[in-house]
Amino acid sequence: MIKSRYLKVLLVSMLSGTAYAESVFVTLEKDNALGIVEPVEGKLIKTVPIGVRPRGIALSPDNKVLYIATSDENTIKMFDAETFKELGKLPSGDDPETFALNPKGDRMYVSNEDDSMVTVIDIARKKAVKQIKVGVEPEGITVSPDNSWVISASETTNMVHWIDTKTNAIADNTLVDPRPRAVMFTADSQQLWVTSEMAGTLTIIDAKTKQITKNINFAVQGVTPEKIQPVGIVIDKDRKRGYVALGPANRVAVVNAQTFEVERYLLVGQRVWNLAFSPDQKRLYTTNGISNDLSIIDLDSQTVTKSIGVGTYPWGVAVKP
Amino acid sequence: MIRSMRVYFSMLVRIIIISQLVNVSWVYAKGNKQVVNIAYLTQQQKPPTILSNLDPFIDNKGEPGAELAIKDNDTTGQFTRQSFVLKKFVVPVEGSVVDIYTKSIAGKFDFVVLNLPAAQILEVADLPVAKQAMLFDVATSDDGLRNAQCRNQVVHILPSRAMRADALAQYMMKKRWKKWFLVVGTTPEDKLYADAIKRAAKRFGMELVAEKIWEHTYDARRTAQSDVAVFTQVDDYDVLVVADEQGQFGEYLDYRTWNPRPVIGTQGLVATAWHRTHEQWGAVQIQNRFKEAAGRWMEEQDYAAYLAVRAIGEAATRTKSNTLKDIKGYLLSESFALQGYKGVPLSFRSWDGQLRQPVLLAAPRSLVAVAPLEGFLHPKTELDTLGYDQPETLCKRSTE
Known part of the structure; x- marks a missing residue:
């Protein structure tokens, strides 16, 4: 009996130990560094110099390679995700900010904001294989989980472009609200979610028809509409809830992904920009650009549990199990 | 043999005709786009007497802004099958703007960007042939044009003097610089x-402790040190507010006042629609794109011309139309939201046609603040804490 209880405790602690073994990587735009956070203790473990003005960040599907856009060096760097040793550079084009990997992890799509282009990179060959002309100031970019579509959102053209991954050509365009920022597919690739920073809205697009099915407005008591500038989006794998960072409104909106009602707003740090789930999707990490911290949201209780100072201008976030 | 040759020949002709037909239909498909024609009207300016050799005279302020916007509109247009054409009319110094408008623009263009002084904007707007057009004022800050002299078909892109003065006043209030010393030049614009500064002082409960007209020599490079020190011996004040729109003496005030006081207004800390120090909210991108295209920094009129042409583009895209009725209707509606690199959507005030926008407060090498400042509240939008609000307007604009 005592033994079994002991075992249980041991098991639980082992389980939670495993569950929490993740590392949270945060690009620090003004520190030219990567912050590495251990989320249980809520501690910044270390800060690694990474290159000038790091912004977009992603892990390879096998979690071994970390890709970071060092914007002012006009490249996307590859790092060993354990040792942070630089493995190579990718020809991203000028001033790379955001990029996306395909599910296999052998192709990368980069937004070139100043040139109105999307660059397609063959990662194994470290070569740009195609440049696709898109609208003015492309920013948000994502690949559908079924690898059919690359979506590029152009901020000044106010469109999302549907790029066919087979042809690397635009197959369709959907006009959205002013200044679209982030784009994200649901796990089943059926819906595309788009945030529009200027309009303060979230738009849901049907991936089959490319038509808008829903437009969601955010309203936070005591915050003027101008401050509500939605940016980063994540949607849980069961499509129960989506989470939207509201920028200078300093909140994350919790959106019911079935009814599209906004369930609540969670107060995080200042100018919350990008979001990432823990691997078990029990926690959400947010980068808060102005308050220089990372907030941790416990998703079961839907509460903000911690905020951890990480460095100057935290921008992107990626989580390694 | 001859017969077969003839058959061959006729076949050849047929092939040529067909290939031409195909060619024609291809051109047609390409030319099948909806075209939005925009005129840009300006007059050459005589270079003013220069105060110093620091800044070169720019003779095309506005034009590269309009051109960049046409390019942006066209990039969008390739996906919406719309095409945007800008036709520029640059009237020589001694030429007549009214003549050019009447001869070359009237009846041919529904959308006209005017980079002209206030008096000429009024002249053009009052032409009977200009009633059926939408005119975009990208040059003036004139409060008269936005009040008693407002015209139905004119919209104003740059912030008015009142908006600028209110923006400065909000900042001074925040800093508790409540006692102002106003120094005014001798031109009507000054x-x-x-006047706008005095209106703002009243609005925000500030005290004008002294007001003086600067009548000293304009080539003050040698004498400023002594002139300004003597000139600024007035009752104690917190801040010197200068009204010198052409920049004939304002630059000489800073560091030379009798008491050490900051200078703001048309020099020192300025209120402006655009500034090279502005980098937030994606502004870096347009600064870079503009510099690459024009080979210089973006000036206020460039920004205004960019916004005017982008506004037309945005309305054409949203309404899928190129008609005056649809585009004007959309531009003046509540749905209109223009992205102007200032963090909030821009729109037009229905009561006077003024573009609602944040105003930048900039020092020569740093952006100091963006008005409206935090804490200045308004029941509808904080942007309307700047300039003439609906209850104050003297503009009688029909809202057809």
Whole structure:
């Protein structure tokens, strides 16, 4: 009996130990560094110099390679995700900010904001294989989980472009609200979610028809509409809830992904920009650009549990199990 | 043999005709786009007497802004099958703007960007042939044009003098610089700027402890040190507010006042629609794109012309139309939201046609603040804490 209880405790602690073994990587735009956070203790473990003005960040599907856009060096760097040793550079084009990997992890799509282009990179060959002309100031970019579509959102053209991954050509365009920022597919690739920073809205697009099915407005008591500038989006794998960072409104909106009602707003740090789930999707990490911290949201209780100072201008976030 | 040759020949002709037909239909498909024609009207300016050799005279302020916007509109247009054409009319110094408008623009263009002084904007707007057009004022800050002299078909892109003065006043209030010393130049524009400052002082409960007209020599490079020190011996004040729109003496005030006081207004800390120090909210991108295209920094008129042409583009895209009725209707509606690199959507005030926008407060090498400042509240939008609000307007604009 005592033994079994002991075992249980041991098991639980082992389980939670495993569950929490993740590392949270945060690009620090003004520190030219990567912050590495251990989320249980809520501690910044270390800060690694990474290159000038790091912004977009992603892990390879096998979690071994970390890709970071060092914007002012006009490249996307590859790092060993354990040792942070630089493995190579990718020809991203000028001033790379955001990029996306395909599910296999052998192709990368980069937004070139100043040139109105999307660059397609063959990662194994470290070569740009195609440049696709898109609208003015492309920013948000994502690949559908079924690898059919690359979506590029152009901020000044106010469109999302549907790029066919087979042809690397635009197959369709959907006009959205002013200044679209982030784009994200649901796990089943059926819906595309788009945030529009200027309009303060979230738009849901049907991936089959490319038509808008829903437009969601955010309203936070005591915050003027101008401050509500939605940016980063994540949607849980069961499509129960989506989470939207509201920028200078300093909140994350919790959106019911079935009814599209906004369930609540969670107060995080200042100018919350990008979001990432823990691997078990029990926690959400947010980068808060102005308050220089990372907030941790416990998703079961839907509460903000911690905020951890990480460095100057935290921008992107990626989580390694 | 001859017969077969003839058959061959006729076949050849047929092939040529067909290939031409195909060619024609291809051109047609390409030319099948909806075209939005925009005129840009300006007049060459005589270079003014220069105060110093620091800044070169720019003779095309506005034009590269309009051109960049046409390019942006066209990039969008390739996906919406719309095409945007800008036709520029640059009237020589001694030429007549009214003549050019009447001859070359009237009846041919529904959308006209005017980079002209206030008096000429009024002249053009009052032409009977200009009633059926939408005119975009990208040059003036004139409060008269936005009040008693407002015209139905004119919209104003740059912030008015009143908006600028209110923006400065909000900042001074925040800093508790409540006692102002106003220094005014001798041009009519300086007087208008000073009027706007006085209006703002009243609005925000500030005290104008002294007001003086600067009548000293304009080539003050040698004498400023002594002139300004003597000139600025007035009752104690917190801040010197200068009204010198042409920049004939304002630059000489800073560091030379009798008491050490900051200078703001048309020099020192300025209120402006655009500034090279502005980098937030994606502004870096347009600064870079503009510099690459124009080979210089973006000036206020460039920004205004960019916004005017982008506004037309945005309305054409949203309404899928190129008609005056649809585009004007959309531009003046509540749905219109223009992205102007200032963090909030821009729109037009229905009561006077003024573009609602944040105003930048900039020092020569740093952006100091963006008005409206935090804490200045408004029941509808904080942007309307700047300039003439609906209850104050003297503009009787029909809202057809």
